[in-house]
């Protein structure tokens with residue numbers, strides 16, 4: 110079946126089995142290795158990305174269901190100004206240890222801040238509650254996102270979408 | 272350098288990891304790579320009568336025990352663990368063969384067509400069954416290891432005791448859940464085998480492969496790739512996977528990728544040893560403990576693995592941070608037809624520190640004393656004799672730490688007031704005191720590990736760290752660089768440190784036992800001191816340093832007597848909880864910790880270990896339930912095996928006390944495992960406080976509490 114979608118700002122179209130996991134398509138066909146597989150069952154958020162601006166776990170999304178969607182992975186997001194603010198805040202706050210979970214948390218943070226540029230700690234914890242991290246105990250990740258909102262408030266406050 | 276070594280800097284690996292640029296093993300495609308999947312035993316214990324294979328299409332192959340060129344046994348301590356099952360299988364999930372080929376779906380289809388004929392044998396599935404088995408399956412008595420250590424004259428102390436108290440404590444399985452599942456890729460090329468993968472200990476893997484292939488060391492190479500967490504789970508188990516993939520690469524001549532999916536990883540990799548500990552205490556008429564008698568039993572699973580060393584640490588930590596004049600500590604690792612138990616952050620210490628802390632707590636309650644006062648009057652001090660008759664050579668800062676903890680948490684006041692508050696929920700606060708013996712037991716660093724480190728100054732003046740220790744998230748890419756840069760007085764960016772490749776680095780020992788900063792870091796500090804005088808030389812300069820054991824360490828490995836560890840790091844935790852009296856759900860409302868880890872090499876890295884260790888320890892104590900049915904874990908995915916999420920615990924308040932260890936780099940001691948240890952006893956004593964109910968088992972689930980409250984009488988006097 111021919112699948113078409115916008116991937117990190119580019120139109121793509123290709124033939125594949127619509128039942129394949131979006132995660133596998135992105136990793137195997139497009140070499141997007143920033144999208145990680147931590148569980149394959151929608152429980153850990155390591156494979157998280159944005160589909161039409163909404164956070165989704167790509168390991169439980171059959172590629173046939175994202176026809177014509179707008180998909181953004183960490184590889185696309187890392188080209189943005191917002192990412193640079195998040196990257197720096199996460200580094201300053203010590204949010205990253207083994208890092209396997211981190212791209213997923215970055216995408217979850219972006220999904221949150223798009224809708225709520227000034228979240229309180231509880232809203233942040235809620236927004237990342239679908240992402241597992243075994244290394245940090247989460248506090249430094251929360252702190253990283255808090256700092257990003259502080260530094261980058263304007264970036265997210267603008268009504269932008271891409 | 273103007274900055275203090277403890278001042279945090281951004282971690283070197285932060286940006287590449289957050290941007291998804293770091294390459295973990297699953298992210299590295301190799302040309303013509305084959306995939307692999309393991310056929311595993313569905314029986315706890317059985318003789319394999321026959322394995323029936325379907326016709327394999329071109330390009331597909333099976334690998335089994337006959338494909339090990341040298342030995343089918345994984346080199347660990349006993350070499351009893353087979354890469355692939357031999358005549359019998361001894362646990363559900365034991366590998367029987369590996370199927371490799373180019374298409375993953377086809378591999379799964381072919382696997383489903385393989386049938387195995389088993390002749391079932393009677394399995395032993397628990398510690399009790401292992402002890403009672405009439406026909407042992409492991410050795411003569413199902414005992415993998417047993418030891419005894421003794422101090423003073425415990426028999427006399429029990430005879431003269433005013434009162435004797437007894438308790439039994441149980442702890443459960445725990446799965447590591449490193450976020451990156453286990454994985455390796457093996458390549459056979461030009462007569463050599465190379466294994467790339469997610470791991471903690473490249474030389475453990477290399478040594479295992481040398482034995483498995485029966486080859487000269489220079490024909491085996493191991494390269495660590497960016498590793499998504501380990502916690503001990505990627506210490507010894509990775510050697511099993513390396514063998515599987517390497518045999519397959521050797522047989523097929525193609526690179527072979529073997530990556531476990533999460534369900535497989537949870538179901539078949541090593542776990543924390545379940546334990547039963549019996550504690551008996553003799554108390555004199557002034558309420559002092561005069562003797563402890565402890566018997567620890569660990570469920571080792573089907574093969575020895577590292578269990579004997581895990582038991583040693585359990586036993587050496589079994590009297591906790593207390594000076595007990597007379598003690599007899601015995602321990603056994605029992606063989607069962609379960610997944611082999613293995614290394615996991617704390618390495619036997621969490622089980623016994625839970626038990627001893629709860630036991631002292633229970634003694635205090637029964638003697639009508641405040642638990643904290645009771646603990647502190649028995650606390651070890653510098654110069655005291657340890658339970659293995661070694662010395663506390665260094666300062667013990669527990670009084671200062673406890674003082675800070677009391678102020679932070681309001682422990683004393685809350686201990687009184689929380690129970691009096693009338694609210695729907697029951698409230699409580701509890702506390703734990705704990706320590707961790709840094710690095711290898713006894714003189715293991717000198718006798719077994721004999722670490723070597725190297726520094727190489729290039730022509731450009733940059734200095735490369737050459738060690739076998741792996742960044743698995745705990746921060747050495749940053750902390751070891753800091754140690755070298757501060758010693759040399761060069762910018763930290765001029766110090767290089769890549770993932771270890773056994774072709775390039777000397778064996779500086781495994782990434783375990785919280786030894787990387789304290790032991791390897793100290794060796795690097797010395798090497799950098801040597802190099803400092805030669806930095807002006809043009810051209811390349813290489814400096815090598817060997818481990819030198821400090822003179823004060825006396826140890827006898829045969830009797831387990833003497834200085835069990837070079838030094839100790841210390842901790843004190845307080846946990847506040849609310850327990851719902853109807854559902855028995857536990858909500859944690861406060862977390863505090865005070866630690867003595869010597870000089871923190873990077874305060875943020877240390878706090879990261881503390882917060883992460885605390886969360887993992889609280890998971891162990893509460894959420895992380897793994898039970899088995901007929902030897903098979905019932906929680907084989909992250910829906911059923913629950914680990915903490917961001918919403919589960921409040922922010923922890925943590926402080927470090929100032930301290931310095933003369934033999935550590937810049938005064939640093941061990942960090943990684945310590946913060947795990949205090950979580951369970953502090954939490955459980957808070958639950959006891961809230962419920963006025965004794966709790967002797969973890970994980971402490973609502974179901975267990977409900978049952979305990981129904982069947983038990985509260986043993987704690989109302990105060």
Ligand code: FES
Nearest residue numbers: 147149153154168
């Ligand atoms: S890999 Fe998709 S949620 Fe875990």
Ligand code: FES
Nearest residue numbers: 207208242243244
């Ligand atoms: S940093 Fe390791 S899982 Fe989050």
